[in-house]
Each structure stands twice: as structure tokens, then as C-alpha cells.
Amino acid sequence: xxGRLNHIAIAVPDLAVAVATYRDQLGxxxxxxQALPEHGVTVVFIDTGNTKVELLEPLGAGSPxxxxxxxxxxxxxxxxxxxxxDIAAAVSRLVSGGARVLGDGQPRTGAHGNPVVFLHPxxxxxxxxxxxxxRG
Amino acid sequence: xxGRLNHIAIAVPDLAVAVATYRDQLGxxxxxxQALPEHGVTVVFIDTGNTKVELLEPLGAGSPxxxxxxxxxxxxxxxxxxxxxDIAAAVSRLVSGGARVLGDGQPRTGAHGNPVVFLHPxxxxxxxxxxxxxRG
Numbered sequence: 001x002x003g004r005l006n007h008i009a010i011a012v013p014d015l016a017v018a019v020a021t022y023r024d025q026l027g028x029x030x031x032x033x034q035a036l037p038e039h040g041v042t043v044v045f046i047d048t049g050n051t052k053v054e055l056l057e058p059l060g061a062g063s064p065x066x067x068x069x070x071x072x073x074x075x076x077x078x079x080x081x082x083x084x085x086d087i088a089a090a091v092s093r094l095v096s097g098g099a100r101v102l103g104d105g106q107p108r109t110g111a112h113g114n115p116v117v118f119l120h121p122x123x124x125x126x127x128x129x130x131x132x133x134x135r136g
Numbered sequence: 137x138x139g140r141l142n143h144i145a146i147a148v149p150d151l152a153v154a155v156a157t158y159r160d161q162l163g164x165x166x167x168x169x170q171a172l173p174e175h176g177v178t179v180v181f182i183d184t185g186n187t188k189v190e191l192l193e194p195l196g197a198g199s200p201x202x203x204x205x206x207x208x209x210x211x212x213x214x215x216x217x218x219x220x221x222d223i224a225a226a227v228s229r230l231v232s233g234g235a236r237v238l239g240d241g242q243p244r245t246g247a248h249g250n251p252v253v254f255l256h257p258x259x260x261x262x263x264x265x266x267x268x269x270x271r272g
Contacts (some may be wrong), residue, residue, distance in 0.1 A: 004187075074258060076262035077212075125211035
């Protein structure tokens with residue numbers, strides 16, 4: 001069912017510091033910051049050739065990563081995202097198997113414009129997993 | 137400097153449970169468990185096509201992931217690994233820039249038989265980063 005690892009997301013308290021670290025110390029290919037107010041984050045994409053690292057900084061009130069940064073003030077790995085070809089089929093299979101989809105269980109439009117869901121970390125060894133529909 | 141994301145490592149308290157979850161619920165391509173006593177872990181590789189997820193379970197006394205699992209009993213994302221073409225050059229650049237290499241600062245042979253180092257999470261927005269030398 002799951003395909004490519006689309007990205008790993010890292011929540012950071014200071015995007016400028018994180019960008020400088022990845023660009024100057026690690027020599028990574030770092031993109032420009034993109035404000036995504038509808039998702040409550042500012043994001044920077046790092047292209048590793050085979051996948052992406054996404055650095056996320058909270059944007060505005062009620063950011064979905066604010067709670068994580070309260071618990072992890074230095075930042076840390078927030079979630080991983082796998083691609084699926086059919087998100088409705090994926091959700092159906094997961095729910096049948098007893099896994100919990102966060103929120104109301106319905107796919108929403110993610111930061112890349114594709115339908116996404118998030119799965120409960122308690123059902124996946126403590127890891128927050130995003131599934132993103134990417135058509136073949 | 138950094139190239140491909142070689143893998144993301146997830147520490148889990150129960151490898152059999154994690155394997156069943158990834159294989160049966162997520163439909164992932166899950167390999168057989170490999171005991172690596174010299175690294176203090178049993179590992180299962182998940183091939184996502186473009187990169188790997190590595191599930192790690194402690195093996196023996198003094199496992200390097202034992203402390204992490206004490207703090208995160210359900211498991212969680214432990215580290216990410218980037219490939220570099222020349223680990224000595226990478227370490228030299230990082231140390232010159234003020235970043236800290238864990239241990240004695242010298243590369244060791246990692247789980248894939250290549251030289252690796254780990255970088256201090258406090259220097260990288262709370263994320264434990266492994267660098268693995270993979271020749272072109």
C-alpha cells in the first residue's frame with residue numbers, strides 16, 4: 001500500500017537558524033521559506049535528491065506544531081509522510097484493521113495540494129504518520 | 137555536502153508488533169529481522185522505493201537506543217541518516233563550523249558496513265543526524 005517516503009518533517013523553533021545550519025553546515029539544497037497560513041506553518045523544503053526534508057516553523061495562533069514545540073523546545077522530528085495511490089482505499093483498509101485516523105477521519109488538502117490524512121502515533125510505534133495521495 | 141536521505145530510523149519497544157503494523161496495516165515491503173549485536177540492535181529494513189525506514193529494537197545490555205526508549209516507551213523517530221561522499225571531509229567541515237560529532241569524533245563502521253558519525257542533536261534543531269559515507 002504505502003509507496004515512496006515523500007518527506008520527513010522536522011519542527012523547529014527558529015526557521016532562520018535551522019536553514020542556516022542545513023545550508024551552511026550540512027551543505028544541503030535548501031529552498032526559500034513558504035508561508036502556509038491555512039496550515040499554520042512556514043515551511044522550507046530541502047531536496048535530498050531522493051526525497052525531501054521539510055523544516056516547519058509555527059505560523060500564527062493555533063499552529064498544529066505548537067504543542068510539539070512546547071514539549072520539545074529545541075525542535076525535533078515531527079512526522080513522516082508516505083505516498084499512497086488511493087487515499088480513500090488506504091483509509092478504509094486502515095480503519096478496518098483498527099488503526100485510528102486523526103481528526104474526523106476524512107482526507108484534507110495538505111501542504112502540497114493533495115489529499116492527506118494523519119494516523120494516530122499510538123497505533124504506529126510512537127510515530128506520527130501522514131499519508132498523501134500521489135497518483136501514479 | 138549531504139546527499140541522499142539514506143534512511144530514517146525508528147526505535148520501537150516491540151519489533152514483532154512494529155513489523156506486523158507496517159506489513160499488514162500499511163502494506164509495506166518489510167524485510168527479515170537482522171540481529172546486529174555489535175551495534176546493540178535488531179533491525180528490520182523497510183524499502184520504500186526511494187529510501188529506507190529502519191525499525192530498531194534494543195539487543196543486549198547497553199543498547200544505544202535503550203535510553204531513548206526509556207524516555208519514549210511507545211517508540212518514536214530516533215535519527216535520520218544522510219549520505220556523504222567523503223566522511224573525513226564532512227567531519228572536518230562540520231567541526232570547523234562549530235558542530236559537535238558524538239563520541240570521540242572519529243568515524244566508526246555503521247550497520248551497513250560504511251563509515252558513519254553521529255552529530256549532536258543540540259546543534260541541529262533537536263534532530264539526531266547520522267552521516268554515512270557512500271562512495272559515488
